Amino acid sequence: xxxxxxxxxxxxxxxxxxxxxxxxxxxxxxxxxxxxxxxxxxxxxxxxxxxxxxxxxxxxxxxxxxxxxxxxxxxxxxxxxxxxxxxxxxxxxxxxxxxxxxxxxxxxxxxxxxxxxxxxxxxxxxxxxxxxxxxxxxxxxx
Numbered sequence: 001x002x003x004x005x006x007x008x009x010x011x012x013x014x015x016x017x018x019x020x021x022x023x024x025x026x027x028x029x030x031x032x033x034x035x036x037x038x039x040x041x042x043x044x045x046x047x048x049x050x051x052x053x054x055x056x057x058x059x060x061x062x063x064x065x066x067x068x069x070x071x072x073x074x075x076x077x078x079x080x081x082x083x084x085x086x087x088x089x090x091x092x093x094x095x096x097x098x099x100x101x102x103x104x105x106x107x108x109x110x111x112x113x114x115x116x117x118x119x120x121x122x123x124x125x126x127x128x129x130x131x132x133x134x135x136x137x138x139x140x141x142x
Contacts, residue, residue, distance in 0.1 A: 003047070006095040007141035008075035013051030013068075014141050015078065015091060017041055023093040023104050025119045028111035030060050030067065034076045036092040037106065037119070046088045048078075065089065097140075 003016035020039035025031075031038070055077065057066035066085070069076045079090040093099060108117050 003045075004096050004098055005141050006077075006091060006093075007097075008051070008070035008073050008077050008095060010070060010073040010075075011050075011141040012054040012072050013070045013075070013077045014049045015088070015095070016047045016049055017091055017096065018045040019099065020093060020104055022107050024090075025106055025108045025117055026111050027108070027114060027117050032112060032118070034067070034092075035094070035118070036076055037094055038079075038090040039093045040090050041088065043087065046078075046091055048088060051077075 001019065004019055006015040006017055007013060017039070018041060020041070023037040023039050025037055051070065054071055055068040056071050057068045057080075059066055059082065064082050066080050066082055067076060068078050068080065075095065076092050077095060078088050078092065081087055081089055093104075106119060108119070
């Protein structure tokens with residue numbers, strides 16, 4: 001199966017990744033603020049194809065994990081272990097435009113110790129107000 005495309009908003013950081021079976025909604029203090037849903041690819045299941053020089057990283061907590069974000073658009077893209085910076089540990093699944101959320105399991109981990117998560121809704125979704133865009137094509141990374 002071909003890998004899925006993942007990219008930040010400006011597409012300077014691009015990854016190819018195998019389709020995940022599940023994503024993690026972590027409510028720790030940093031993940032809650034980032035709003036990321038993380039997927040944890042096996043080695044070889046993800047490739048950074050563009051943007052290795054386009055990110056800044058933030059070291060949090062025990063300073064063993066670097067959170068990468070695009071310097072241009074600010075999107076949080078992936079994490080790497082500080083001790084093995086070329087290994088992509090997690091990818092922000094929200095950057096995969098063709099990943100249907102209905103096809104993956106969302107696991108919630110209460111690392112914030114609050115029991116509160118933002119990924120549930122008590123209402124039907126609402127139509128958007130932004131202009132419609134064409135669906136992503138084969139060469140589109142958005």
